Amino acid sequence: MDAEAQESFREFVANRSSALLKTAVLLSGGDRHAAEDLLQNALVKAVGRWNRIDEPEAYVRQILYRQQVSRWRLKWPRRELSVAEPPEASLGADAQSAAELRMVMRGALARLTARQRTVLVLRYFEDLPEADVARLLGCTVGTVRSTTHRSLARLRALAPELAELGPGDAEQPPSRDFSPVEVGP
Incomplete structure (x- = not known):
């Protein structure tokens, strides 16, 4: 990967990763750690083909969706997420x-x-x-x-x-x- 493509990928991650993470959190049922793993795997797959991708966000979202489909097809179910009660803040x-x-x-x-x-x-x-x-x-x-x-x-x-x-x-x-x-x- 040349320097220009590397910089383009870094800009994409900096600008779009929060929006992509929100989608990944929803797809993973609120488990932020699983969502971060989901997004990281999608970005790793995208960086290998970065020079050939026309629409990077659509490509990464497609990877997110397909990875989630693959996850629910696994034989072993994922453990449920335990969350604390919401704080009673003012x-x-x-x-x-x-x-x-x-x-x-x-x-x-x-x-x-x-x-x-x-x-x-x-x-x-x-x-x-x-x-x-x-x-x-x-x-x-x-x-x-x-x-x-x-x-x-x-x-x-x-x-x-x-x-x-x-x-x-x-x-x-x-x-x-x-x-x-x-x-x-």
Whole structure:
């Protein structure tokens, strides 16, 4: 690797590693150490092909997703992450509510299977369409839809307190009435 490519790689890591680490943390269920390993392995794989990569961030994200898929296919399950209770700090109501929401969400995501967590992260955090998620994970769009549906249902069951912390009823979309209507002559 020449000096120019080496400097380009260093700039990429300096500028994009925090965003990539956030995705890796979500993919690993909140386990920061596993996320750092996931990202480091992805960057090691990318540096070997750095001169041939057109879109570095997309390439590294693709490696992250595929490594996560490989992890959930391992025979031995990963151990669960134990987290301490949140500290009772004197934060403002909004900051404390947001921090509480993040902790509840992280805990609930950690209790999902790796496949469920990965699908939700790709669909809602990365905001990818179902077809792209299916292509990245090597499955059908129908599998992505059903996994998303089941994952959201399990997330709601695991953390019913998310409904209390989330948006109020005023922001819910209006319900549609599909009852039959009589039409006169």
